[in-house]
Amino acid sequence: MDGTSANLKKGDFISLWDLLHGLMLPSGNDAAWTLAEGLGNLLQVEEKKNLRYPELFEVNSEESVHYFVHEMNRTAKELKMRDTSYTNPHGLSDSRNRSTAADLAKLGSAAMKDPTFRQIVGTREYTCSIFNDGAGSRESTWKNTHKLLEKAGFDGIKTGITKNAGPCLATSYRHEDVHLVIIVLRVASLEERWEETQALVEWFMAKTRRRQPSNGFTRIL
Numbered sequence: 001m002d003g004t005s006a007n008l009k010k011g012d013f014i015s016l017w018d019l020l021h022g023l024m025l026p027s028g029n030d031a032a033w034t035l036a037e038g039l040g041n042l043l044q045v046e047e048k049k050n051l052r053y054p055e056l057f058e059v060n061s062e063e064s065v066h067y068f069v070h071e072m073n074r075t076a077k078e079l080k081m082r083d084t085s086y087t088n089p090h091g092l093s094d095s096r097n098r099s100t101a102a103d104l105a106k107l108g109s110a111a112m113k114d115p116t117f118r119q120i121v122g123t124r125e126y127t128c129s130i131f132n133d134g135a136g137s138r139e140s141t142w143k144n145t146h147k148l149l150e151k152a153g154f155d156g157i158k159t160g161i162t163k164n165a166g167p168c169l170a171t172s173y174r175h176e177d178v179h180l181v182i183i184v185l186r187v188a189s190l191e192e193r194w195e196e197t198q199a200l201v202e203w204f205m206a207k208t209r210r211r212q213p214s215n216g217f218t219r220i221l
Helices: 016-024 029-048 061-078 101-111 115-121 192-208
Strands: 125-132 136-143 154-162 166-175 178-184 217-220
Touching (some): 016 029, 016 115, 016 136, 029 061, 101 166, 101 178, 115 154
Antiparallel strands (some): 125 136, 154 166, 166 178
């Protein structure tokens, strides 16, 4: 599969918890597809229970991914991501696969409310054991590609890059009772993602420094 990878291999057995780290830390497109197959399969099985003739129902990989992507679009609609449409689970370029900075900020803000998600995207390095029928067990270590986690206040979310969107970055930043979600798209270079994000944080904090403390809020930049 094109793009960044968690280096999964055919025949691997991996837990869902480990797979989520393989998805979010190295931006594993192979992990995204594997998750879509597995969880989409569960969605198909649930639908099978409601069929009049369940014995005629056949689960297949392609259909499982379709079910998962349908759920992605349903969730986007729930979050009022009006300019977002998903056609695959990994985000690789497709003329019908699109979103906006505003919509991604809505998604990031909602995701960061989940403690499990926060723990995963805030992890800098993760090691797990993967078993393979043909090759036995091996250790995989994934490092988080979000370099700003090394700096105070930054606690997630994810890097990205495609041909059409260019270098991208979604970031969560916290200071006292302020929570910022920053999205930058189509940045001039991979390195400038960090610079532009930090500049936006500094601009916002300088702008609000003299204001009275709030009771806590999330702001989207």
